């Protein structure tokens with residue numbers, strides 16, 4: 427079959443993977459109910475199946491489902507954010523909004539230290555995160571990649587409480603939970619970010 431495609435006009439050809447990629451949104455409203463254990467396991471396993479440079483698999487995933495700990499982490503991060511010289515970050519910090527949008531599950535993705543040339547565990551971890559976001563969407567579970575968690579990671583004493591294995595550095599968080607509303611269309615994608623040499 428010929429798969430004609432136009433970014434502006436939309437696809438003439440669709441399959442489950444493409445549909446999932448395009449339907450995934452950053453979800454910022456979650457139901458309180460915890461996701462099923464099987465769903466959590468499938469999502470994390472999808473992370474482990476990401477590609478990695480030289481097959482180093484340099485990731486570590488910490489699944490947190492403890493409400494008090496998540497609220498504590500969010501408080502520490504937002505207090506730090508409020509001090510930021512970047513106005514939108516400071517505003518978000520001052521708003522006191524929960525950094526994880528009250529998602530019932532939050533994954534912390536950490537990268538193993540890089541000891542070889544050309545190895546960049548953050549890149550591999552990003553691939554693992556995207557796999558998990560897509561796996562979540564395929565199960566109709568909401569997810570959101572949280573970079574602002576770096577304001578929590580800045581507090582080394584607090585990070586110790588996450589009981590991370592030796593030699594890993596926390597990089598990002600991922601919220602997971604049943605969606606509080608259906609996905610919207612999401613921000614427009616810029617087709618000018620692609621060029622061709624043929």
Ligand SMILES: Cc1cc2nc3c(=O)[nH]c(=O)nc-3n(C[C@H](O)[C@H](O)[C@H](O)COP(=O)(O)O)c2cc1C
Nearest residue numbers: 450451452453454570571572573574575598612613
């Ligand atoms: C590295 C990275 C960090 C992000 N950090 C946050 C964050 O801290 N909080 C948040 O609400 N969304 C965060 N996002 C989600 C982006 O805002 C979102 O992906 C973007 O607006 C596009 O929307 P979409 O995911 O619905 O397509 C992050 C995304 C990436 C890739």
